[in-house]
Amino acid sequence: MKTIRFGIIGGGLMGREFASVTARWCNVLDMPVRPELVAVCSATNRLFPWYKESFPSIRQATTDYRELLANPAVEAVYCAVPHHLHQQIYCDTIAAGKHLMGEKPFGIDLAANTAIVECGQQHPEVFVRCVSEFPFYPGVQRIGQMIEAGAFGQLLEVSAGFLHSSDLDTAKPINWKRMSQFNGEYGCMGDLGMHICHVPFRAGWRPMNVRAILSNVVPQRPDGKGQMVACDTWDNATLLCEATDGAGTFPMTLKTQRISPGEKNTWYIEIKGTKACARFSTKNPKRLEILEYRGGEQIWQQIDTGYETAFKTITGGLFEFGFADTMLQMVASFLHELAGEKMPRKFAGCATPEETAMSHRLFTAALRSQRECSTVKID
Numbered sequence: 001m002k003t004i005r006f007g008i009i010g011g012g013l014m015g016r017e018f019a020s021v022t023a024r025w026c027n028v029l030d031m032p033v034r035p036e037l038v039a040v041c042s043a044t045n046r047l048f049p050w051y052k053e054s055f056p057s058i059r060q061a062t063t064d065y066r067e068l069l070a071n072p073a074v075e076a077v078y079c080a081v082p083h084h085l086h087q088q089i090y091c092d093t094i095a096a097g098k099h100l101m102g103e104k105p106f107g108i109d110l111a112a113n114t115a116i117v118e119c120g121q122q123h124p125e126v127f128v129r130c131v132s133e134f135p136f137y138p139g140v141q142r143i144g145q146m147i148e149a150g151a152f153g154q155l156l157e158v159s160a161g162f163l164h165s166s167d168l169d170t171a172k173p174i175n176w177k178r179m180s181q182f183n184g185e186y187g188c189m190g191d192l193g194m195h196i197c198h199v200p201f202r203a204g205w206r207p208m209n210v211r212a213i214l215s216n217v218v219p220q221r222p223d224g225k226g227q228m229v230a231c232d233t234w235d236n237a238t239l240l241c242e243a244t245d246g247a248g249t250f251p252m253t254l255k256t257q258r259i260s261p262g263e264k265n266t267w268y269i270e271i272k273g274t275k276a277c278a279r280f281s282t283k284n285p286k287r288l289e290i291l292e293y294r295g296g297e298q299i300w301q302q303i304d305t306g307y308e309t310a311f312k313t314i315t316g317g318l319f320e321f322g323f324a325d326t327m328l329q330m331v332a333s334f335l336h337e338l339a340g341e342k343m344p345r346k347f348a349g350c351a352t353p354e355e356t357a358m359s360h361r362l363f364t365a366a367l368r369s370q371r372e373c374s375t376v377k378i379d
């Protein structure tokens, strides 16, 4: 089995999730490649002891990402840094000839995203993908197979969303994700949007125009040092799009909300068509609901999905699947595609740079829609 040696740039919340995936690679079966963590970079050395104790294979821990990129032992980079750094670090990574698994939103804004996408196009020898783990839930994989089989008939309506509620607590101190200079003007759309766009975009469903309602519910937050400071990002976004699948048009509603009471980390999708409907939510992550219409009664069925994954693992098929498993499947997908292997399913891939570009065109149009109080065409 071939080894791909990884460096992590941005060793915070997601950096550690990625690292722990590499530590349980023995879970995945029949893979031509395995990842090995050899280097880590963060703005501070606070978490370096955790990395070094957990991963004896790490030979380099640095606060300068250029040192990591200059390390010939690093073949691929997982990058999870604040959004204002995406353009610089992603482009430098690609230019250094390292394969890139970059976190969303893949650039703080449309201009940054365009620069990253173009840099990738100028270096076709480098494999570039954006993180998107939610499609790997078994229920979503089954929905993907229904889409591939044309099971929905004529599309009537698509709704997708990602809902959080921890920001309902107005005493929660601010962090970079609530400041537009670091997180971007998109606010919650930049944080959560790519996650919900990925399945519709992979299906080939394109938003043609958008009417967006964006809310900044909590305009100030404690800075953690006794002062209140501006919290200038959009907390909630509801986007009503007219979408097309090439055959017809239909409404597509996309919600990204940081202040959605009762929702901890709820990713959902619901598709309604003339022949079938399906809905899935991480609120009840093994449940898949399907309605198939063949005349007669219209009956919603509830299916308990098991550990039915796109990439084979040792885990028993009856067991429950969760967030950490989506990350494992996604890294397996990245390495599988990087190794030039045939992808098992259309919906078992990470987001492509082109898919991120479409999300940026949508979010940029949504910002304009909010400003102008109008429906905005998407090019």
Ligand SMILES: NC(=O)c1ccc[n+]([C@@H]2O[C@H](COP(=O)([O-])OP(=O)(O)OC[C@H]3O[C@@H](n4cnc5c(N)ncnc54)[C@H](O)[C@@H]3O)[C@@H](O)[C@H]2O)c1
Pocket (backbone or CB within 6 Å): 009, 010, 011, 012, 013, 014, 015, 041, 042, 043, 044, 063, 065, 079, 080, 081, 082, 083, 085, 103, 104, 105, 131, 132, 133, 190, 191
């Ligand atoms: N896929 C997901 O489910 C998911 C979840 C949360 C966040 N994210 C994304 O991951 C990225 C990071 O988010 P996070 O939650 O891990 O943030 P975080 O604040 O926990 O971690 C960010 C890390 O970046 C490091 N950093 C900052 N400046 C740096 C620099 N110049 N060079 C090297 N490292 C630097 C910090 O030291 C920190 O370790 C963002 O793009 C975010 O949107 C993805």
